[in-house]
Amino acid sequence: MKIAMVSEHASPLAALGEADAGGQNVHVAQLAAGLARLGHDVSVYTRREDPGLPDRVELDPGVVVVHVPVGPAVHVPKDELLPLMDDFADWMAAHWERHGDPDVVHAHFWMSGLAAVRAGRRRGVPVVQTFHALGSVKRRHQGAADTSPAQRIELERRVAREADAVIATCRDEVDELRALGVPTDHVHVVPCGVDTGHFTPDRSDALPPGVPPAVRPRLLAVGRLVERKGFDLAVRALALLDDVELVVVGGPPAGALHDDPEARRLLDLADRLGVSDRLFLVGQHPHEAMPAIYRSADVVLAVPWYEPFGITPLEAAACARPLVGSAVGGLLDSVEDGVTGRLVPPRDAPAVAGAVRGILDDASLAAELGRRARTRAVDLFDWSVVSSRTEEVLDAVARGVGAGGAAAPDWVDEHTGELETALASLRR
Numbered sequence: 001m002k003i004a005m006v007s008e009h010a011s012p013l014a015a016l017g018e019a020d021a022g023g024q025n026v027h028v029a030q031l032a033a034g035l036a037r038l039g040h041d042v043s044v045y046t047r048r049e050d051p052g053l054p055d056r057v058e059l060d061p062g063v064v065v066v067h068v069p070v071g072p073a074v075h076v077p078k079d080e081l082l083p084l085m086d087d088f089a090d091w092m093a094a095h096w097e098r099h100g101d102p103d104v105v106h107a108h109f110w111m112s113g114l115a116a117v118r119a120g121r122r123r124g125v126p127v128v129q130t131f132h133a134l135g136s137v138k139r140r141h142q143g144a145a146d147t148s149p150a151q152r153i154e155l156e157r158r159v160a161r162e163a164d165a166v167i168a169t170c171r172d173e174v175d176e177l178r179a180l181g182v183p184t185d186h187v188h189v190v191p192c193g194v195d196t197g198h199f200t201p202d203r204s205d206a207l208p209p210g211v212p213p214a215v216r217p218r219l220l221a222v223g224r225l226v227e228r229k230g231f232d233l234a235v236r237a238l239a240l241l242d243d244v245e246l247v248v249v250g251g252p253p254a255g256a257l258h259d260d261p262e263a264r265r266l267l268d269l270a271d272r273l274g275v276s277d278r279l280f281l282v283g284q285h286p287h288e289a290m291p292a293i294y295r296s297a298d299v300v301l302a303v304p305w306y307e308p309f310g311i312t313p314l315e316a317a318a319c320a321r322p323l324v325g326s327a328v329g330g331l332l333d334s335v336e337d338g339v340t341g342r343l344v345p346p347r348d349a350p351a352v353a354g355a356v357r358g359i360l361d362d363a364s365l366a367a368e369l370g371r372r373a374r375t376r377a378v379d380l381f382d383w384s385v386v387s388s389r390t391e392e393v394l395d396a397v398a399r400g401v402g403a404g405g406a407a408a409p410d411w412v413d414e415h416t417g418e419l420e421t422a423l424a425s426l427r428r
């Protein structure tokens with residue numbers, strides 16, 4: 001198949017750990033490579049965020065990243081990108097007209113879905129949608145702090161209905177789609193993945209500069225430094241655990257952490273709780289260095305308020321590290337409570353500390369949880385497994401929906417007018 005992937009804000013070439021770069025970037029890069037290994041020809045369309053970027057970059061054999069020149073060639077926060085999506089779609093449709101249509105377009109994130117539906121309907125290309133996160137869930141948990149465009153939830157509902165298939169990454173997401181009123185007969189569950197060849201339990205390579213060797217039993221938390229990831233909860237749990245240290249990886253590079261509001265909040269909290277000497281905020285590290293960092297940990301923490309999927313629990317599992325996680329979202333599928341780690345209620349620091357203590361105090365339990373986590377990661381979540389399951393959905397959709405050249409539904413164009421003003425300001 002000739003597959004067009006759309007990932008409007010999350011380039012597979014981006015550095016990870018900063019505010020808008022996380023699991024989706026990894027997902028798109030790995031899935032594109034996995035599909036290419038299965039013999040498909042994959043083009044990833046992402047917005048050009050830097051004038052120096054070439055039009056096309058070959059990422060892997062069979063995978064090309066196409067930089068779509070819409071909007072200013074600088075980083076624009078993802079919550080401000082909606083006004084650019086019509087231009088994004090038009091650019092893709094024109095590109096396909098010149099270079100040949102793909103067999104299927106696979107959109108990642110809701111705004112990519114808008115662009116994919118518009119371009120796909122114009123060119124008669126069927127659309128598969130992966131949301132990665134749902135606005136309805138974000139709004140529930142973040143309330144007024146949610147900076148997503150007001151139209152997000154309604155447009156997501158429509159993208160979900162309009163797409164020829166939706167790939168949900170966990171069962172919880174299917175329930176959320178159902179709650180939005182989306183019929184789920186075209187929804188398939190395919191999880192996010194992990195490279196179990198890169199993330200391995202063996203202990204050969206050294207820690208990267210900036211990450212100190214462990215001097216006490218080590219807890220590790222990895223992710224973008226945003227409030228909902230619950231790093232503060234990890235710090236509170238640390239205060240309940242004597243003689244344990246916590247390493248937090250993510251956010252800006254170490255040198256710029258003092259300018260990061262969430263980093264400062266965590267450091268202040270640690271200071272107040274008297275655990276500053278046992279907390280190491282080490283900033284962003286290259287993805288290649290992550291396995292060694294996971295291997296330095298005794299227990300990995302993933303204690304978000306909510307989590308659409310969460311790749312870090314899979315990475316911990318592939319490195320045979322037991323995980324203590326919140327019983328929310330994708331963690332309900334990626335962690336088997338009592339088998340590969342422990343799931344605890346969200347926002348409950350004593351529960352986190354208790355689960356950690358139970359694992360740290362029982363070395364054979366810790367080893368057994370880690371061993372089973374690794375086996376489960378290899379069997380269910382390796383990118384080769386995830387790519388094959390995604391291929392099945394893409395293939396069925398590509399074969400099942402004939403080229404129609406149908407017009408985009410009205411609502412795709414509807415939002416254009418009202419957003420012209422925002423677009424004008426963005427272009428200035």
Ligand code: UDP
Nearest residue numbers: 016017022023024250284285287310311312
């Ligand atoms: N990551 C990384 N370096 C960092 C911080 C994070 O490589 O400094 C990677 C991490 O290994 C994982 C991804 O970023 O692959 C985070 O994905 P996840 O799904 O856990 O969170 P998201 O950011 O998508 O909410």
